[in-house]
Amino acid sequence: MAIALALVLVVVGSVLFHLWSPWWMTPIASNWRYIDDTILITFWITGVVFVAVILFMAYCLVRYRYRPDRQAAYEPENKKLEWGLTIATAVGVAAMLTPGLFVWNHFITVPDDAVEVEAVGQQWAWSFRLPGKDGKLGMATTNNVSDQNPLGLVSVDPNAKDDIIIQGADLHLLEGKPIKLLMRSIDVIHDFYVPEFRAKMDIVPGIVTHVWFIPTRTGTFELLCAEMCGMGHYSMRGQVVVDNAKDYQTWLDQQTTFGSTMAQAEHLKTAAVGPSQGEEHPDAARVPR
Structure with missing residues (x-):
């Protein structure tokens, strides 16, 4: 009993x-x-x-x-x-x-009007890339990754010139706009996870994975890595900020493009050691969509 x-x-x-x-x-x-x-x-x-x-x-x-008076059958x-x-x-x-x-x-059925945004995982930080005025993300390859070009973009690709690079800062998204999030890893397996968005996906070295979602309310949401990625896994955090149209445009106008960043880096390099002799990797592949 x-x-x-x-x-x-x-x-x-x-x-x-x-x-x-x-x-x-x-x-x-x-x-x-x-x-x-x-x-x-x-x-x-x-x-x-x-x-x-x-x-x-x-x-x-x-x-x-x-x-005592009963027997099992x-x-x-x-x-x-x-x-x-x-x-x-x-x-x-x-x-x-x-x-x-x-x-x-x-x-797995991405809307045709979804805006492509790239998230890049690297021990132990997040970087992001947004398309510029042409609405297209340029080519990228791991062979091009350097201190001046942390995402490995191909500078000779015209579509990459106006790409917006966000490193060490928050990712801003527009409320109510479908987002197709393309994800790459520079080193080990990571995982993009914002609990309030529900959608999550592993980021695997060597391939481009993706998820899509529509931010439905403004606010600031914590971005986590949901895959054990090394000693500093606990600190691989970021923030995703969902803005209304006015605030998003104000933030977007303050960002710098890949072209202007590389031009500034090249100018500083030329001033210090003379003209650059390096070239972009010729076999770079366009990030799939």
Whole structure:
């Protein structure tokens, strides 16, 4: 009886903790409420099963407890029970998986009007790149990475000249505008994660991964690396600021382009050691879209 009572208390405590838990999902700030809904469906299905199984165990402990005047009956097979459990399990699993399939289809279907923004992970900091007035991101290659060109852009590519480089500063996005976030890593695996956006993706060296989302409210949101990336993993943080149209344009007008940054660096280098003899890597590949 004591064990049965303990099981009932476990059920009651678990349900109450779930309903009044102080650790719940952060308020959403993107279009991915579908993900929240899918998680809630999973909680409801697994929660009902959890309660049913634990209460059934408590019932069995009471109903079939040992009594001197009773003897257990051996029943190796029960076709009706087996079919019932198999069908119920299949329905439950399908109910959990089906919403996820629809959400995943939406998750990988990027809107045609999405603006491409690049995030680059490097131990242990974030850098970003936004398209300039031409609306296109230029070519980049790891072979071009240097102190003067931390993202490895190809200076001879005309589309790269007006790209906006953000290093050691916050990433600003426009409220209500679809964003296709292209992600590269210069060293190890990282992961772009803003809890309020819900969308997250690993950043793998050698390939370009992506996610898309629509920021739905203004504010400042913490950017985390959700993949163990070395000793300084804990400090790989940043901020994403979602602005209204006026504030975003004000911020954008204050940024410098890749072309102006490289021109300034070349001028300083020429003044110090003479004309540069280096060339860009010829085999650079355009960042895919």
